[in-house]
Amino acid sequence: MKAKAIFVVFVLLLISNFFIGMQTTRGQEQPPITIHWVVIAGVTKDLEIAEIMKKELIQIGIDVRIETMEKASALARTYFNPGLTFDEGGMDAAYQGYSWMLTDYVWYIGCYASEFLPPIGWNYWAWMNGKADILIKNAMSSYNTTERLKYLYEWQEEHQKDVGTIVVGFPLYAQMTLKEIKGYSGMYRAYDAGNWTVEGKTREDSVAVRYISYPGTGYVTGLLPFYLGTGYIQLNTMYRSLYQVGQTPDGKYLAVPDMAESVGFSEDGMTATFRLRRDIKWHDGVPFTSKDVKYTFDAILDPKTEAEYYGDFSDAVKSVEAPDDYTVVLHLRRKAPELTTLVMTSYSLIVPEHVLGKIPHDQLKTSDYNTKTPPPGTGPYKFKAWARVEYMEVEAFNDFYRGPPFVDKLVFECISEPMTALSALEAGDAEMVDIYFSVEFPDEIPRLKADPKFNVESVPYPRTMFIPLNHNHPALGNRLVRQAIAYLVPYEKIRDEVYKGMLQSGNSPIHPATWGWNPNATYYKYDPAKAKELMAKAGYAPWPPPEIVIPSSVYVMPAVAGLIAGLIVGFGAGYVVMKRKKEKKRE
Amino acid sequence: MGLGAYIIRRILLVIPTFFIATVIIFSLIHFAPGDPIKLMFAESGHPVSPEIVEQVRKRLALDQPLYVQYLIWIGKMLSGDLGISYGVAFGRPVLSLITERIWVTVALMGAAEAISIVFAVALGVIAAAKQYSVIDNVSSVSALIGYSMPTFWTGLVSIMVFAVWLGVLPSFGIVTHGVELGATERTIDFARHLILPVIVVSFVYTAYLFRLVRSNMLEVLRQDYITTARAKGVGERTVIYKHALRNTLLPTVTFIGLSIGFILSGAVVVETVFSIPGLGSLFIEFALKRDYPALMGLSVMITVMVLLANLCADIAYSLMDPRIRY
Numbered sequence: 001m002k003a004k005a006i007f008v009v010f011v012l013l014l015i016s017n018f019f020i021g022m023q024t025t026r027g028q029e030q031p032p033i034t035i036h037w038v039v040i041a042g043v044t045k046d047l048e049i050a051e052i053m054k055k056e057l058i059q060i061g062i063d064v065r066i067e068t069m070e071k072a073s074a075l076a077r078t079y080f081n082p083g084l085t086f087d088e089g090g091m092d093a094a095y096q097g098y099s100w101m102l103t104d105y106v107w108y109i110g111c112y113a114s115e116f117l118p119p120i121g122w123n124y125w126a127w128m129n130g131k132a133d134i135l136i137k138n139a140m141s142s143y144n145t146t147e148r149l150k151y152l153y154e155w156q157e158e159h160q161k162d163v164g165t166i167v168v169g170f171p172l173y174a175q176m177t178l179k180e181i182k183g184y185s186g187m188y189r190a191y192d193a194g195n196w197t198v199e200g201k202t203r204e205d206s207v208a209v210r211y212i213s214y215p216g217t218g219y220v221t222g223l224l225p226f227y228l229g230t231g232y233i234q235l236n237t238m239y240r241s242l243y244q245v246g247q248t249p250d251g252k253y254l255a256v257p258d259m260a261e262s263v264g265f266s267e268d269g270m271t272a273t274f275r276l277r278r279d280i281k282w283h284d285g286v287p288f289t290s291k292d293v294k295y296t297f298d299a300i301l302d303p304k305t306e307a308e309y310y311g312d313f314s315d316a317v318k319s320v321e322a323p324d325d326y327t328v329v330l331h332l333r334r335k336a337p338e339l340t341t342l343v344m345t346s347y348s349l350i351v352p353e354h355v356l357g358k359i360p361h362d363q364l365k366t367s368d369y370n371t372k373t374p375p376p377g378t379g380p381y382k383f384k385a386w387a388r389v390e391y392m393e394v395e396a397f398n399d400f401y402r403g404p405p406f407v408d409k410l411v412f413e414c415i416s417e418p419m420t421a422l423s424a425l426e427a428g429d430a431e432m433v434d435i436y437f438s439v440e441f442p443d444e445i446p447r448l449k450a451d452p453k454f455n456v457e458s459v460p461y462p463r464t465m466f467i468p469l470n471h472n473h474p475a476l477g478n479r480l481v482r483q484a485i486a487y488l489v490p491y492e493k494i495r496d497e498v499y500k501g502m503l504q505s506g507n508s509p510i511h512p513a514t515w516g517w518n519p520n521a522t523y524y525k526y527d528p529a530k531a532k533e534l535m536a537k538a539g540y541a542p543w544p545p546p547e548i549v550i551p552s553s554v555y556v557m558p559a560v561a562g563l564i565a566g567l568i569v570g571f572g573a574g575y576v577v578m579k580r581k582k583e584k585k586r587e
Numbered sequence: 588m589g590l591g592a593y594i595i596r597r598i599l600l601v602i603p604t605f606f607i608a609t610v611i612i613f614s615l616i617h618f619a620p621g622d623p624i625k626l627m628f629a630e631s632g633h634p635v636s637p638e639i640v641e642q643v644r645k646r647l648a649l650d651q652p653l654y655v656q657y658l659i660w661i662g663k664m665l666s667g668d669l670g671i672s673y674g675v676a677f678g679r680p681v682l683s684l685i686t687e688r689i690w691v692t693v694a695l696m697g698a699a700e701a702i703s704i705v706f707a708v709a710l711g712v713i714a715a716a717k718q719y720s721v722i723d724n725v726s727s728v729s730a731l732i733g734y735s736m737p738t739f740w741t742g743l744v745s746i747m748v749f750a751v752w753l754g755v756l757p758s759f760g761i762v763t764h765g766v767e768l769g770a771t772e773r774t775i776d777f778a779r780h781l782i783l784p785v786i787v788v789s790f791v792y793t794a795y796l797f798r799l800v801r802s803n804m805l806e807v808l809r810q811d812y813i814t815t816a817r818a819k820g821v822g823e824r825t826v827i828y829k830h831a832l833r834n835t836l837l838p839t840v841t842f843i844g845l846s847i848g849f850i851l852s853g854a855v856v857v858e859t860v861f862s863i864p865g866l867g868s869l870f871i872e873f874a875l876k877r878d879y880p881a882l883m884g885l886s887v888m889i890t891v892m893v894l895l896a897n898l899c900a901d902i903a904y905s906l907m908d909p910r911i912r913y
Binding site: 426 | 619620621626636638642643671684687743746747750751754757758759760764765859860861862864868871872875877
């Protein structure tokens with residue numbers, strides 16, 4: 001009786017396995033997970049990395065479909081359809097980069113929080129992690145540096161563990177100048193032009209330096225800093241802000257006073273008082289006072305101005321007061337420990353009240369000051385000539401409060417084709433090439449380095465290259481799957497082959513050379529075994545499925561193969577592929 | 588129908604063609620994916636508040652249905668207002684953006700076109716008249732090379748050779764900035780900047796035109812009336828320059844008329860490679876930013892140029908061949 005029952009169960013098992021077997025052998029062609037990887041047409045690095053990842057991820061049963069599209073469409077998908085998967089009109093995965101401010105990351109890291117979906121924040125990959133959100137909130141509302149660091153460190157660890165994004169690394173940029181140019185730090189672009197000198201020339205000589213900028217970074221669209229687009233390289237030579245970028249002795253970046261002397265926060269942390277320098281003059285000789293600062297900040301805070309900075313600035317600052325000529329008081333909406341960085345950006349460059357004050361805010365954008373001749377600034381250089389995006393000329397302002405600059409004239413030329421920019425440097429038609437170009441032709445860097453005519457140095461730049469994975473994707477929503485993918489990024493291969501060595505590895509979105517970086521956060525290393533283990537843990541069968549090759553004589557009919565497959569599946573081996581062994585024909 | 592009536596009819600035909608072209612271009616530009624306002628802000632890589640996005644959208648009338656936008660645009664265009672560019676330079680009228688740059692493209696393309704026509708016609712006629720001679724073989728092979736090579740590549744190589752290695756010509760741009768120059772020096776400087784791009788463009792264009800002239804000439808030379816002329820004892824020079832050339836030029840003129848569009852698309856590449864601030868590089872910039880008014884303005888400009896060139900070609904055609912009346 002018992003034996004009979006066992007036999008019946010066994011037969012039933014065999015029959016059911018037969019069907020399961022047929023089913024599974026048929027469902028074999030498709031890997032269990034499909035993700036659509038968005039690549040911008042014409043960006044070779046994006047495509048190379050997508051192809052590398054396609055090859056790697058198939059190991060764990062993820063089929064990467066590369067979707068090449070134009071920049072506008074890619075932006076619309078990634079940036080403006082937050083959290084949607086590719087099929088819904090968003091993206092599943094991509095390779096992207098963001099540039100940060102050097103001095104305080106907190107403000108940017110805030111954009112990773114759950115509620116910061118675009119266009120206010122950057123979290124279009126929809127990383128929803130309550131713990132990380134609280135850590136960020138705490139870091140953003142504390143004035144105590146040690147406490148902020150603690151929260152930031154924990155946040156980075158959480159980001160790495162939960163794989164909010166996969167940090168691939170930080171590109172190393174190379175500054176390329178003629179050997180004679182000294183004092184150029186690359187990091188600030190032309191921000192420190194007042195410190196540049198030219199070897200073999202004296203202060204009395206008339207010295208001109210030609211600087212090639214890249215459209216993506218040196219593109220002057222409007223002349224007023226409110227609308228500068230990406231033309232901050234040029235505008236930073238003419239205008240100054242309250243704070244500027246400085247470096248600690250151990251090389252970390254922080255905001256240091258520029259036009260301000262100091263800042264103090266009230267007891268409750270909701271009011272900030274800036275004291276201003278008294279020795280500053282505008283290019284037209286009028287002294288700089290708190291009125292100018294109040295005017296600039298008021299204009300940014302007025303939505304009618306349509307200032308690019310309105311969103312970020314009004315998020316932190318409620319109103320501005322100028323109790324006397326050299327004091328500015330900011331009333332805050334929230335605690336803003338990163339305030340010195342907020343007033344340091346190129347968007348918060350101070351413009352003169354005595355020139356612009358009478359123009360209604362909604363006419364600033366179309367006024368001649370934005371489209372033809374900019375108002376005077378307080379920087380080391382004053383405006384001379386401009387031809388829209390392609391070129392700008394500035395000349396030394398000898399009453400600059402940090403002393404007259406050495407270089408008398410700066411000519412900015414905008415070139416979009418990287419090889420043309422390189423030729424211009426080599427042909428002697430330019431003295432400096434923007435650091436941005438170096439990522440466009442990494443193959444040329446060693447040759448330039450060997451050439452004694454040029455000075456080529458790798459500099460860190462706070463740009464994070466990462467793979468955002470859409471957390472709303474049914475498979476990518478699983479932390480284990482994301483971790484598995486993070487273990488399958490061939491970091492060293494990308495560094496050596498795609499970036500030709502010009503990439504620094506990273507263990508958090510924060511650049512190692514900047515304040516707040518956690519050296520102990522988890523580094524992911526290329527480890528396929530670990531990735532496979534994680535996928536098994538996540539409940540996915542191994543991929544590619546184990547192949548069982550059966551000699552022809554056994555492979556009588558598909559049904560038998562299905563039966564065997566069913567047996568194997570029944571015993572828990574997951575998917576299998578049955579292959580019929582072909583016997584070699586004898587000649 | 589007389590020649591005058593034909594020309595008038597031909598001119599009138601330009602008007603509906605122009606309007607149909609604007610409708611097509613307008614819808615094509617607006618159907619391309621990508622929101623100009625979002626692109627405007629996303630370009631700065633800077634989070635932006637949604638209220639400002641909506642405010643700008645309303646100001647630019649982009650919240651209106653497409654046909655309303657078209658009617659607004661065409662109404663303005665007919666009164667000579669091409670609108671205001673919104674992606675590139677805030678508040679700049681499109682017309683001034685175009686007129687400020689058009690002379691560069693016209694100078695570049697005009698020079699290239701003139702050089703090409705002279706060389707192509709001269710070489711084409713000689714090559715055909717002396718088929719399989721050394722001059723025919725050399726110019727045919729050069730033409731093959733000329734139109735096989737991408738402008739982009741020839742441009743970069745010419746920069747490397749003439750600017751970097753030999754150092755005789757400037758590597759980019761159209762004028763030298765940052766130096767005070769007199770009127771004569773300014774002209775020489777401008778001409779020096781033009782040399783490389785003009786050679787690069789005319790190389791390709793000459794190759795195309797040369798092949799056309801040569802094959803047409805060969806065909807014409809095989810016609811009966813040429814044999815008749817020769818049989819009458821007309822000299823070889825007269826046969827070629829009077830009887831054959833005139834007939835050869837008919838298809839050539841059509842080709843030149845049609846090639847305005849072709850040569851402008853060449854301008855896009857050459858202007859990018861040589862970093863020349865002309866219409867070509869402007870076009871790329873506008874297209875990437877979805878700057879609708881600017882794109883429309885530029886497209887209208889090009890449409891008008893192509894239509895006019897075709898009109899001129901048709902008229903020239905009818906003048907050269909009295910039989911042609913449509």
